[in-house]
Amino acid sequence: TPVTNGITNHLPTPVQRPRRLRISPALRDLVRETRLTPAQLIAPIFVRHGRDLRVAIRSMPGQYQMSPDQAAREARELAERGIRAVxxxxxxxxxxxxxxxxxxxxGIVPQAIRAIKDAVPGMVVISDMCFCEYxxxxxxxxxxxPDRSDFQPQLGEGYxxxxPTLALLAEASVVHARAGADIIAPSGMIDGMVATIRAALDSAGLSHTSIMSYAAKYASGFYGPFRDAAESxxxxxxxxxxxxxxANAREALxxxxxxxxxxxxxxxxxxALAYLDIIRQVRDRHTLPLAAYQVSGEYSMVKAAALQGWLDEQRIALETLTAIRRAGADMIITYWAKEAAEWLG
Ligand code: PBG
Ligand code: ZN
Known part of the structure; x- marks a missing residue:
């Protein structure tokens, strides 16, 4: 051809053609490395006292604070869609x-645990164990x-x-486990919280209750919308x-x-999304199951943009969930759990 002066006659044809495996949906499905299924998703539920209550959370469109009866109804709907844990x-x-x-x-969580277990006995109930809501x-x-006998002047008031927090965590964990929680999930980043809760559960005859530790939890701006949701x-x-x-990765390990x-x-x-490198490193270092928490800000920023028509919510939700799985998470706590289960069919 005139513009290339015949140069194209000498170009090699590609030996490797990765596009061959992208030709059809079936081929793409066949070679897909990362799968996302409803059984890998955990749905957070905010519970509050009352009956027949579903209070919309302003900062998290599509999320509600629910009374125990409504939480039980929600658990039933989640179970129908293949979600196994809340x-x-x-x-x-x-x-x-x-x-x-x-x-x-x-208290409100023990009430909700009993209501959910009553409605869906097979649902795995995880109790977030922290004091900030309380x-x-x-x-x-x-x-x-200074009101306390163990006041430490050098640490400053408000430290x-x-x-003393460990002792309270031990007590509350036993209460939630006795109410029927399958898993206690301490989220406060208190030194020694896992050992303390394990010992407390064991000595209360609850050696079968699991602990899911918020092991590497960052001080993150992405928790913003949650504080509105949990009033905390x-x-x-x-x-x-x-x-x-x-800024720290080694410290997470x-x-x-x-x-x-x-x-x-x-x-x-x-x-999760801003910490995929940490997920990968933890996955490669340990054999225990690994969860990632796609937090409130990760959800709400996409919701907000989608409400403006600026991006496709379903596509972004499934893309980010897949990326978190690809980074190495076995399970994902996500506010999209119910919708994602529907999208995944
Ligand atoms: C409580 C707790 C928080 C979240 C989970 N457990 C709030 C915080 O640490 O400030 C955040 C969850 C979210 O943003 O979706 N310690
Ligand atoms: Zn907390």
């Missing part, structure tokens, strides 16, 4: 300095204060006390004295190693 967050009737409702056998100050445990924003400061610095040694049954990395 993660419960409680909004208590009363908040106080040490989050006492978390250890109340008639404390009036919104931090994940008890705080250093989250580690070991810290009333002062932030969580960087206990959650991890987003250290946190994870500790939780493995302390007896965790399932590990978790959180958030």
């Amino acid at each position: 993660l419960l967050f409680g909004i208590p009737a009363h908040k106080d300095a040490c989050g006492s409702e978390n250890a109340d056998p008639d 404390t009036d100050h919104g931090h994940c445990g008890v705080l250093n204060s 989250l006390l580690n070991d 924003p810290p009333q002062f400061g932030d969580r960087s004295q206990y959650q991890m610095d987003p 250290r946190e994870v190693d500790l939780d493995v040694a302390e007896g965790a049954d399932i590990l978790m990395v959180k958030p």
Whole structure:
């Protein structure tokens, strides 16, 4: 041809043709490396006191705070779509300095656990174990204060006390497990939380209850919409004295190693999309099942853009969930669980 002066006559034809395997949907399905199924998804549910309540969460379109009866109905609908597990967050009737409702056998989460287990006995019920929803100050445990006999002046008022929080975690974990939780999921990044909860469960005759540890949980801006959902924003400061610095990867491995040694049954990395490198490293380093938490901000930013018509929600949700699986997560906690199960058919 005139423009190329005959150069094209000498071009080699490709020896390797990866496009051959992309010709048809069936071929693409055959060579797909990563599968996403409803059984790998865990649906978070926010529970609050009351009856017949479904309160829309402003910052998370499509998500609701539910009373226990509605949570049970939701569990039934999830089960019909192939979702096998839910993660419960409680909004208590009363908040106080040490989050006492978390250890109340008639507290909101124990009520919801019983309602869900009644409705769907086979549903795996995971209880998020933290105090930020239950404390009036919104931090994940008890705080250093001059009112306490163990006040530590050098730490400053408002510092989250580690070991006194461990004692409360032990107590509340036993209460949730006795109410029927299959898995306790401590999310506070308190040193020693896994060992303490394991020991407490074992000595209460609950050696069959599993622990899913929020092993590497970062101090993240992506939790923004959740604080509206769980009504749990810290009333002062932030969580960087206990959650991890987003800049650190080796430290995540250290946190994870500790939780493995302390007896965790399932590990978790959180958030997911901005931490795929951490998910991959944990997957390659340990044999325990690995969960990733696609958090509120990951959901709401896509919802918001989709509501503007700027991107295709279904496509992005399934693409990000697949990417999290590809990075190495065995299971994913996601607010898209129910919709994704429908999309996956
Ligand atoms: C409680 C907890 C939080 C989330 C899960 N458990 C909030 C936080 O740590 O501030 C965040 C979940 C989400 O954003 O979807 N410690
Ligand atoms: Zn917390």
